[in-house]
Amino acid sequence: MALAETILRAVHKHDLVPKLTRALPWISLLFSFASVIWLLMLPIDGNYRKSYISENALMPGQVTSYFRESEWNIVRGYRNELKIFEGAAIDERNAVVEGWLKDIGLKTAYHRLHDPSVQDNMYAILHAARGDDTEAMVLSVPWTTSDGEYNLGGASLAVALARYFNRMSIWSKNIIIVFSEDGHKSLRSWVEAYHTSLDTTAGSIEAAIVLEYGGDSDYFEYYEMHYEGLNGQLPNLDLLNTANLVSYHENIHISIQQTEGEKLTRNDYLTRLKTFLKGIVSLTLAGIVTPSNGCESFSGWQIQAFTIKVKGTSGGNDITQIGRVVDETFRSVNNLLEKFHQSFFFYLMLGPRYFVSIGTYLPSAALIAASFALSSLSCMLNSGFTIPHFLLNISSVLKFFVMIELSSFLLSTFLPYLVKQTTDESDKISLVNLILLSMTSLVNINSKFAFSMISFSLFFIAMVIVALLILNFSLALCIGLLAMPLQFVQQLLNSIEAKIKVFLCLFVSNPFFVVYITGGLYLEAFGYQNGTLNLMTGLLTSWDDVQCWTWFIVMLGWFPAWLSIAISCGLGDFKNQAPVSYIKKNQ
């Protein structure tokens, strides 16, 4: 208390309060920069950690897998048979595989979807000899991989693995093998049905592996590991580490965030940074961008899931090694006596064996939130109005903001509905996008608005970021960084020549502009067709398809704040009420 008192006295003595108040815009800018710098610092040695297994019971790599060359022939056999069905309907393929799985001794069942746009899912359950039928592990095989290939290797490997698993008596958790049309909507609906309506079930799912091995090659170069879940969720890092360790023993290279070539083995600042930043973006876009990798379909039911996506057709690794990775990972999970519970759910990967933990990366988003809060305070204190003035205004500000929020809500529910109704989606969506963009620029024409509104909107964004901080760090960070130009608006408002700058700030921080740019530049750079359309469709349909709520956060958190600032700028008559602090400066 004495120290606080001393500091307070010093602050008063040197008259720091007004000085600090005037410097607030710069302080908030400093916070934003600090946030970015913090992010860039994370891949530097000493700031990240080497991965380790936190749960002792997992004991990865401690068993010898017998899924070796003798099983290779069996995989080949199934593959030759399945190759015939490459052009066949999914029902036919399912029927063939079902026959095999039944012969092996597994219990099969169908998940019938009464939706013409999605095919039925088939799944088989291997009941554990030593288990109490309450826990299960899932091996999921989408018939079409995320690259659009026929998942021939994956399917034949899965059947061969089923045959192999069935001969072992060590299982204490059931094994479920799921064949779905793809890794997106159909797999998601199976996961949902498993927990709600399906009759044939095998207990709570602890872990899931999605297997994508397109083509009929026996050999591959490396595999990509995908792990991003919906709404910012991540699987337990222990599971990923287990698979990583097993693959390391098998001498397979793992690609995190689609690194390729020589970067697979390189470990320097730039590769780590790239993986890290790409991880943040793909976690933000998980569930929205299609085709998806399948692992996010398991989000929300306390299931740890990741995708193995095999890359290359030549190389030193053969198909049974993937079988061994799956086998040994399942053996480790099989050892677990409790759920994955260590506080290993919040991390960002820098490479297969490196990660940043939450305590280290969280400050960057917290700094952004603080920067918005300070900017809001600065807007309040530097606009020349007193705090009581704001308090008197607060009810009208709230009323206005609630109206904006309501209209955003209507828009956010109406747009996905519009998309569902149309047959020719692409035209309508680009139309919607166009309408929104033009509507948001139309707003800038007439009427009046005040600093309290801007201040409140900035504060609102700060609160949105705070709310998302733990739940969905990457989305919080992205919204914070992308909406940052809104902070500069208040300083630019007083001069007429800055109108263009204000407009530019508003334009750049518009959510739809960001969608447009991200889709057009970022996604297309990574080989997605029609990036913007893909992203917009994903945003609009992801709630219905996979229960991803990013669209609502954008529409109810970011967009209304943006809209109210835009309206304030467009309508406010700022010439007569130039902020006091600026007048002083000019004198």
Place this chain on the structure above:
Amino acid sequence: MNQTHRILCIGVLVRFLLPTLFPSIPFKLSTVVELATPINSYTSLQEAFFYLQHSINPYDGGVNHHPPLLVAFFGLFKSQLPDSVFLTACNLLYSVVDVIIALRLASLNRWYNARVSKKTGEPVAPLSDALMVSFYLFNPLIILTNLSHCTLVFSQLFIIESLHQLTSNTNLARAMVSLGIATYLSGSPVLMVVPVLALAYVSLPKHKWENVYIQGTVVFFMTCGLLVFISAIWTSSVAFLDQCYGVIIRFDKIQPNVGLWWYFFTEMFDFFTPFYIGVFNLFSMIFIVPLTIRFFEYEDKDPKKASVKTGDAFLAVYLCYVWMSFLKSYPTVGDFGLAISLAPIFAATVLPYCKLVYITALTLLVCLILSPIFYYCWIVLGNGNSNFFYSINLVWGGVHILVLIDFTWGQLIREYCQEHDISPEQRHVIRLTQL
């Protein structure tokens, strides 16, 4: 129809129409951990009805922790009225209770400020009735508590009624009866006896201290005893005592809430439990007497003496209420919600000296945003754990502490200014330090 009435009407409409149009609202809200606890939730009251209808003792099975007379009161209507009418009647009852509390707060506000003006000789302008009423009726925490049909509302009604009887009606017996009922309904208001008696001592016109304290205490315990006696006759056992009050003291029903207790009983080894029960119960009452004594208004024979002006018994009641809300075993956000709605009473007296109002408000806001999110991370997503939720409970406790510190310090400065006759212009310039 003046402004106050209009505000009251809107307040009633929100409370009555919402649950009437959407009958699932109270049931859904009463399962939210922040809004209701097992001992005062509407769902457990429903369980009690079910037991009653099937002629089972509602205190068997450890589901119901509502006192028997409350169960009987609701059960009577439940058995006589068809379901839909009963639910509507419930909505009406809860709305009316909130309106009464709002009106009582307005009258408390008028009384307190008039009294301070008289005592210090400087007129203080209270907030208008309309503002006081809207501070209560449109407090989101209060609205949510009311919509969740948490039975805490009744206990709060009787606490406020007790203060009202003491101040505006100057009727000691009725005040203590009300407080007795509040204690019977939720147990913890027993702590309020001390500051309320201190308030009685200064607010009643002609009194001797023996009369006030002895009469007050006797009436209070008579009321409690009578209510317990009737309950015992109605249930023909004393099992309810353990189920209603034993649970509060021993924290038997281990379930997370916004308070500070649950974590220690969930996460610690069993053999520590008696120790923590002792510590928490002791701690929950430890500041009641000191706070009351510090802000006690002493009588002095010489009216010119400065110390006459100091002390504020009503503030002591307020701070004790905040303390109670801070360390209750089963608190909800509604407990602190009432404290927030009471605070504007001090708008012209202590609040101008409070420096942490903005910090407190911000902390409160962040706390309210993060609490349900962390609970969701822990229970639904499974990627968080109990530490997440408890960390926010600690911050929630911190908000209470900030209020206590701020109001106490504010009052100390105010007293200093009064004692030293510092002019109003000087008051906000002067800087005091605690050494």
